Amino acid sequence: MHFEEKIILNKALFSSLFNGEIQCFNSPSSAYRTRAEFSIYHDENNKIHYAMHENKKKIPIQKFEKAEKVIQEFMPILLENINEKLAHKLFGIEFLSTKLDLSVTLLYHKNIEEIFEDLKKISCDLNIKLIARSKGKKIVFNGENLRQELDINGKKIFYEFNNECFIQPNTYINEKMIEWVLSCIKKDEKKDLLELYCGYGNFTIALASNFNEILATEISKKNIEFALRNCILNDILNISFVRLSSEELSQAFEKQREFNRLKNINLDTFNISHVLVDPPRAGLDENVIKLINKFQNIIYISCNPITLKNDLEILCNTHKIIRFAFFDQFANTPHLECGVYLTQK
Numbered sequence: 001m002h003f004e005e006k007i008i009l010n011k012a013l014f015s016s017l018f019n020g021e022i023q024c025f026n027s028p029s030s031a032y033r034t035r036a037e038f039s040i041y042h043d044e045n046n047k048i049h050y051a052m053h054e055n056k057k058k059i060p061i062q063k064f065e066k067a068e069k070v071i072q073e074f075m076p077i078l079l080e081n082i083n084e085k086l087a088h089k090l091f092g093i094e095f096l097s098t099k100l101d102l103s104v105t106l107l108y109h110k111n112i113e114e115i116f117e118d119l120k121k122i123s124c125d126l127n128i129k130l131i132a133r134s135k136g137k138k139i140v141f142n143g144e145n146l147r148q149e150l151d152i153n154g155k156k157i158f159y160e161f162n163n164e165c166f167i168q169p170n171t172y173i174n175e176k177m178i179e180w181v182l183s184c185i186k187k188d189e190k191k192d193l194l195e196l197y198c199g200y201g202n203f204t205i206a207l208a209s210n211f212n213e214i215l216a217t218e219i220s221k222k223n224i225e226f227a228l229r230n231c232i233l234n235d236i237l238n239i240s241f242v243r244l245s246s247e248e249l250s251q252a253f254e255k256q257r258e259f260n261r262l263k264n265i266n267l268d269t270f271n272i273s274h275v276l277v278d279p280p281r282a283g284l285d286e287n288v289i290k291l292i293n294k295f296q297n298i299i300y301i302s303c304n305p306i307t308l309k310n311d312l313e314i315l316c317n318t319h320k321i322i323r324f325a326f327f328d329q330f331a332n333t334p335h336l337e338c339g340v341y342l343t344q345k
């Protein structure tokens, strides 16, 4: 689906809540996806091909134009180098790219220890970060952490993560989203920021110089490990990253439960002027809405317009939508990413 069609459909969806101007951010129509996952099709001559599922059928494909250029260019090279032993019982290949790195994951229905030497050789020959996985086993060659360098309003920001982290699927649009969030924060209003669903600090790191203190929370241990590392990479000292689910964070603010993970943090000392949320597709639960609607400014990044609409219907009892943006994060698909900035009525 083209962005123009998505814009029309989604403007109509939100028309009862917002009738101001919606900012629209276009993505390149191809070569934008940082992650590409394929099945493997074994033909009658024992040759392997990348494949995708369509109507429960595995369809071999020659190329995948949505993937970033580095992935597209590497796809045929990898296949040429996969020998018979490596091809046997290979059922999937995943690519993850950044501006600086590429990692390849091979998925097997067999004991990967048996092909250890072949895996090692291909990772050396092609000089790639290679991960092999089979049920309950993972072997990593050349490391699995990827470095990323974002350009935010002309400033370079550095990140490290691996493919166990949540990663925004379109780097170009990710930079635009971060810049849009920054543009919602007026310098004179800045105090402290509360962020939920912070991942490895994708937004947090870029926002650090705009706030006095930041409390950023997230459910995944891996994401928090990288978030802490990303503070060091960017010389940032004013963010407290804490592994807490949104449910736990609500309990902590309500003083319903004490958390060891918050033992060095006094929630009462924060003077929160802004809340940033970027939840999974399911949106916000009732308790999170109750928690965030106490604060003056809310910035909501959403990958699901339907749950966003439900949540905005409640948030609009206490807040007013000031700005709205559509980001074509998933170009040429029906999916749409939205950004909404609300302030207390």
Ligand SMILES: C[S@@+](CC[C@H](N)C(=O)[O-])C[C@H]1O[C@@H](n2cnc3c(N)ncnc32)[C@H](O)[C@@H]1O
Residues within 6 Å of the ligand: 166, 167, 168, 196, 197, 198, 199, 200, 201, 202, 203, 217, 218, 219, 220, 223, 244, 245, 246, 247, 278, 279, 280, 303
């Ligand atoms: C859409 S991602 C956004 C991540 C980050 N903001 C970014 O830009 O990379 C949602 C994040 O919420 C986390 N998450 C999922 N359920 C959660 C929950 N119940 N409480 C806290 N975090 C959760 C996921 O691990 C994921 O990192």
